[in-house]
Amino acid sequence: MRAYELIKETFLRKRYIQLLHISWFATYALLFIAPFPPETWNWGGFLFGWSGCMLSLLLTAGIFGDDIASGRICVLIIKPFWPGELYIYRLIGLSLQALIHILISGTIMFTLHSATGHGSIDHLGLWMLSSWLIFITFAALSTSISVVVRRAHNSMLLFAAIIFVYIILSFLLGLFPKHSATEAFMGFLRYACPPVELLCNVAFGKYSAIKSLGCVMHSLLLTAVYGTVGIIILCKRQFVFLRD
Amino acid sequence: MSIKANTERTNDDDKQKAVVECERLTKVYSSIWTGRSKAVCALKDVSLSVAEGHIVGLIGPNGAGKSTLLNLIAGLILPNEGRISICQHPVRSIEARRRLGYVPEYPAFQNRYSARTVLNYHGGLMGLNRSEITDETDRLVHELKMNDYVDRSCSGFSQGMKQRLALAIALMKQPDVLLLDEPSNGLDPVGIIELRALLKKLRESGITIVISSHRLGELEKLTSNYIFLYRGQIVSFGDKITSDPTGHLRVELVSDGQRIAEKILSPEKTLSASDTELVIAVGDPKEVPVIVRQLVESGAEITSVNLETENIEDVFLRLYNERN
Numbered sequence: 081m082r083a084y085e086l087i088k089e090t091f092l093r094k095r096y097i098q099l100l101h102i103s104w105f106a107t108y109a110l111l112f113i114a115p116f117p118p119e120t121w122n123w124g125g126f127l128f129g130w131s132g133c134m135l136s137l138l139l140t141a142g143i144f145g146d147d148i149a150s151g152r153i154c155v156l157i158i159k160p161f162w163p164g165e166l167y168i169y170r171l172i173g174l175s176l177q178a179l180i181h182i183l184i185s186g187t188i189m190f191t192l193h194s195a196t197g198h199g200s201i202d203h204l205g206l207w208m209l210s211s212w213l214i215f216i217t218f219a220a221l222s223t224s225i226s227v228v229v230r231r232a233h234n235s236m237l238l239f240a241a242i243i244f245v246y247i248i249l250s251f252l253l254g255l256f257p258k259h260s261a262t263e264a265f266m267g268f269l270r271y272a273c274p275p276v277e278l279l280c281n282v283a284f285g286k287y288s289a290i291k292s293l294g295c296v297m298h299s300l301l302l303t304a305v306y307g308t309v310g311i312i313i314l315c316k317r318q319f320v321f322l323r324d
Numbered sequence: 325m326s327i328k329a330n331t332e333r334t335n336d337d338d339k340q341k342a343v344v345e346c347e348r349l350t351k352v353y354s355s356i357w358t359g360r361s362k363a364v365c366a367l368k369d370v371s372l373s374v375a376e377g378h379i380v381g382l383i384g385p386n387g388a389g390k391s392t393l394l395n396l397i398a399g400l401i402l403p404n405e406g407r408i409s410i411c412q413h414p415v416r417s418i419e420a421r422r423r424l425g426y427v428p429e430y431p432a433f434q435n436r437y438s439a440r441t442v443l444n445y446h447g448g449l450m451g452l453n454r455s456e457i458t459d460e461t462d463r464l465v466h467e468l469k470m471n472d473y474v475d476r477s478c479s480g481f482s483q484g485m486k487q488r489l490a491l492a493i494a495l496m497k498q499p500d501v502l503l504l505d506e507p508s509n510g511l512d513p514v515g516i517i518e519l520r521a522l523l524k525k526l527r528e529s530g531i532t533i534v535i536s537s538h539r540l541g542e543l544e545k546l547t548s549n550y551i552f553l554y555r556g557q558i559v560s561f562g563d564k565i566t567s568d569p570t571g572h573l574r575v576e577l578v579s580d581g582q583r584i585a586e587k588i589l590s591p592e593k594t595l596s597a598s599d600t601e602l603v604i605a606v607g608d609p610k611e612v613p614v615i616v617r618q619l620v621e622s623g624a625e626i627t628s629v630n631l632e633t634e635n636i637e638d639v640f641l642r643l644y645n646e647r648n
Contacts, residue, residue, distance in 0.1 A: 085448030
């Protein structure tokens with residue numbers, strides 16, 4: 081029952097969550113009849129960026145921060161179970177949401193592509209897998225940040241960090257493309273941050289089966305590392321009853 | 325006496341099972357931003373134990389450390405020094421948490437949920453199965469008289485309704501220790517009376533209750549056991565806090581009060597005297613019939629006699645003023 085309640089909570093905790101899913105599906109469907117370039121559009125890549133990266137930020141907004149800001153965490157944290165369960169079941173809830181969302185989105189894309197012939201659905205299955213993997217990695221990172229910040233600041237912080245990293249990367253690649261600092265930064269982004277580049281390459285079919293499996297494992301490992309950090313902080317930190 | 329501090333333990337006390345034990349607690353609030361220079365010592369070397377089945381009031385001025393002590397007992401924060409146990413289990417252990425119920429000052433719930441869904445949610449977190457959750461929810465809804473609004477969304481709840489729901493959550497699975505932070509906040513007079521009756525009933529069923537409250541009058545109707553905190557230290561504790569026998573007898577007469585007082589009472593006993601009213605210092609309640617008899621024998625025509633003893637508000641002010 082504990083797992084069920086915590087997983088269910090991730091689906092119901094905000095009114096906008098159901099609305100978000102429905103509007104996302106509607107947007108995917110509408111884009112097939114939109115005038116701009118569906119002919120060359122890779123629907124899998126779109127799914128990856130939109131449902132893999134962006135959706136994770138919106139669904140994890142304030143996942144612990146709201147409890148912390150309202151003082152609700154004080155009642156949750158004294159319940160008779162290991163506090164890590166709070167984190168794990170919520171992350172599982174988010175992962176399930178993403179899985180259902182991506183499956184429905186993929187079905188919409190496949191059906192509408194079959195009907196209209198617009199865009200490309202090459203490697204759609206791989207894109208769906210990559211989207212789900214990038215979702216859970218971002219979700220674990222965002223959920224762990226949520227354990228230490230209030231309200232939805234976790235998603236805002238992560239979004240700002242993505243923009244900042246993009247600007248720095250563009251700057252480095254534009255001015256010092258061969259510099260060791262640029263390569264070190266690229267290496268850090270590739271292996272320590274959510275593996276956007278690696279999973280994109282997997283979805284495009286650029287890697288062999290073994291290398292793709294390695295990327296999938298790397299993504300799962302990163303999710304586990306981000307999650308472990310979040311769980312340790314949740315178990316160790318102190319909660320004073322403060323509400324905003 | 326249900327509360328003990330430091331070395332003042334007696335054999336009688338030890339016979340009672342201590343459910344909350346705190347040893348030499350020190351809590352200092354500091355942050356990496358402000359450094360040690362601006363650290364605040366919220367509690368300093370506080371030891372106490374609370375025996376099973378008692379209600380204990382935590383009182384003290386703002387900033388005395390009441391909330392810190394309550395948060396430490398709840399395991400929400402950790403002491404810098406010292407040890408806390410709940411029913412012989414270290415605080416923050418699952419066994420200790422199993423025995424604990426906590427009602428915060430401003431309860432908050434998932435606004436999209438109804439009260440029933442909130443209760444089901446917390447029942448699930450407590451590890452109850454579906455039928456146990458239904459039974460517990462029905463019992464608590466009935467006991468706390470929440471029938472009228474149990475299926476309404478929490479977003480529209482008044483503070484009183486929230487307090488009842490928070491209490492219902494805390495009472496799930498019958499805790500051994502109940503921690504209440506300003507439980508009567510937002511309750512209407514009927515709600516306060518019902519809460520008092522419920523807390524007395526809970527005490528009778530063996531639950532130990534620790535209440536932090538500024539409503540001293542309310543607290544006095546529940547218990548005579550207090551912990552008075554001042555600047556992070558226990559100033560007074562147990563039922564000793566009101567054991568000061570000093571009281572005064574207010575006697576109203578038809579006339580001649582001043583003359584009679586001069587005739588039969590020593591000046592140090594006479595706190596004030598007028599023709600129609602005498603205020604007489606009383607060291608022991610047993611003196612009252614003796615004084616009244618002397619007054620009557622001296623010809624006093626008494627219309628009313630009232631023994632006024634120090635209540636908890638007076639004690640609070642006395643202890644507070646002694647330190648300021």
